Amino acid sequence: MWHWSNVTESLPVVLRGFRLTLLATVLGSLVAAVLGLALAIAGRAPTRWVRVPVRAAVAFVRSTPVMIQLFAAWVLLPRLSVTVIGVGVLGVHYAAYTSEVYRAGIDAVPRGQWEACTALSLPRHRVWRAVVLPQALRNVLPALGNYAISMFKETPFLSVIGVAEMVHQANEFGSEHFAYLETLTLTAAIFLVASYPTSVGLRTLEERLARSH
Amino acid sequence: MPGPTDSAPLGKPRLRVPGDGLDRITFEGVVKRYGDNTVLDHLDLGVRRGERVTLIGPSGSGKTTILRLLMTLERVSDGFIYLDGQPYSHMHGPHGTLVPADEAYLRQVRSRIGMVFQQFNLFPNMDVLANLTEAPVHVLGLDRDEAEQRARDLLDLVGLADKAHAHPTRLSGGQQQRVAIARALAMRPEVLLLDEVTSALDPELVAGVLDVLRDIAQSTDITMLCVTHEMAFARDISHRVMMFDAGRVIETGPPERVFNDPHHERTRAFLKAVL
Numbered sequence: 001m002w003h004w005s006n007v008t009e010s011l012p013v014v015l016r017g018f019r020l021t022l023l024a025t026v027l028g029s030l031v032a033a034v035l036g037l038a039l040a041i042a043g044r045a046p047t048r049w050v051r052v053p054v055r056a057a058v059a060f061v062r063s064t065p066v067m068i069q070l071f072a073a074w075v076l077l078p079r080l081s082v083t084v085i086g087v088g089v090l091g092v093h094y095a096a097y098t099s100e101v102y103r104a105g106i107d108a109v110p111r112g113q114w115e116a117c118t119a120l121s122l123p124r125h126r127v128w129r130a131v132v133l134p135q136a137l138r139n140v141l142p143a144l145g146n147y148a149i150s151m152f153k154e155t156p157f158l159s160v161i162g163v164a165e166m167v168h169q170a171n172e173f174g175s176e177h178f179a180y181l182e183t184l185t186l187t188a189a190i191f192l193v194a195s196y197p198t199s200v201g202l203r204t205l206e207e208r209l210a211r212s213h
Numbered sequence: 214m215p216g217p218t219d220s221a222p223l224g225k226p227r228l229r230v231p232g233d234g235l236d237r238i239t240f241e242g243v244v245k246r247y248g249d250n251t252v253l254d255h256l257d258l259g260v261r262r263g264e265r266v267t268l269i270g271p272s273g274s275g276k277t278t279i280l281r282l283l284m285t286l287e288r289v290s291d292g293f294i295y296l297d298g299q300p301y302s303h304m305h306g307p308h309g310t311l312v313p314a315d316e317a318y319l320r321q322v323r324s325r326i327g328m329v330f331q332q333f334n335l336f337p338n339m340d341v342l343a344n345l346t347e348a349p350v351h352v353l354g355l356d357r358d359e360a361e362q363r364a365r366d367l368l369d370l371v372g373l374a375d376k377a378h379a380h381p382t383r384l385s386g387g388q389q390q391r392v393a394i395a396r397a398l399a400m401r402p403e404v405l406l407l408d409e410v411t412s413a414l415d416p417e418l419v420a421g422v423l424d425v426l427r428d429i430a431q432s433t434d435i436t437m438l439c440v441t442h443e444m445a446f447a448r449d450i451s452h453r454v455m456m457f458d459a460g461r462v463i464e465t466g467p468p469e470r471v472f473n474d475p476h477h478e479r480t481r482a483f484l485k486a487v488l
Contacts, residue, residue: 046316110334112330112332112334113334113336115284115286115330115334116330116334116335116336118284118285118286118323119284119286119326119327119328119330119334119397120327120347120348120352120396120397120400121320121323121324121348121352121400122347122348122351122352123320123351123352126347126351130336130339130347130351131336131338134338135337135338138338
């Protein structure tokens, strides 16, 4: 049976969890964005000693479930707070994906751009900073945004190591008041309300970027 | 002729100057292979300081490869390239030997050579002025005002003084190519490589680009190597034409002579097809 009172009573609790969910998503996305770029560039290092281990690490992270990574980090790093572990693992996990996005974006920069850089004798850091990355980032921005949304919807996994994010809070409230139906529905609605407009916004951004080329 | 391929005796540096000492560019026994395909086959050639040479020949004959080797976009499979008598594709190794140049060495030497590409290759994320100042500021160490002044002078030279803040993608192909020429010149190269610079242009835009290049040829003593299908242009600006076939120079001489009185059968056939 549906009781509206359960909705109104659980709302403050669920929203408190939402703050943590949002925080984990924002920080995790930042880690994924920065680390993913570093991995993409390292994956093209001229020396095999950098390139091969980096690519292997990326493949490893991509091929194992995020939940097991969470447990593993939680066991291996007992001194860290669960929120830090949660943000770190989500960030690293998604960095493995965003590094592939960056890689594709970098590959899409025409070879002629690299050759023009050589013809002008540009130093390596200018090739990346002034020419390749500005062109690559433009292409990958929407895809990065989609991974951020995807991460947002995977934050409930953090509850397995005890991070008090939204679903965790909803579960607690549900078991205390025996009101799972209302609280979990409310949680789902909040996810929907937050992610749908964001994905629409990203699509608009994508179209605008495509047109301005 | 004993080339530098013969290893010098240990401890005794090689003293011989490649070419005859007057060359800006010297190729000695240069081979370029892609897999089983030999694009350049033991090529020897010299280009004088200030000389303007046009490379002609059927496509796939290795003309563009010569420019790409000089710009270090490709590495030689065998043989040596010298710039002003100094090793260019190679660098001095121990005991007077020459070893393939590493990236650090190439970075030092390649800034003396500039290149203009068929597809312009302007940086689409920068405006025209930034395209022209990027390398002078970050490679030559010019301060920004100086680099901008140089860029504006060059834009004036190529007739695009009003486009300093235009976006490259908003320009016509001919304008983009003139910006690309200015960008290469902003580095004050001693050698300018022109790789089919009008091939990607609509016919009505070709003349403007060639006019700019004629101006540069007349007003500077820059050494030019030019791959083109524009035979009239080749005749106008070059001191010498080199006819390529299958990775070798089969005929070379002043344009009047080569165009009016080709000696080689292959040259005659080629000129008949393109003129």
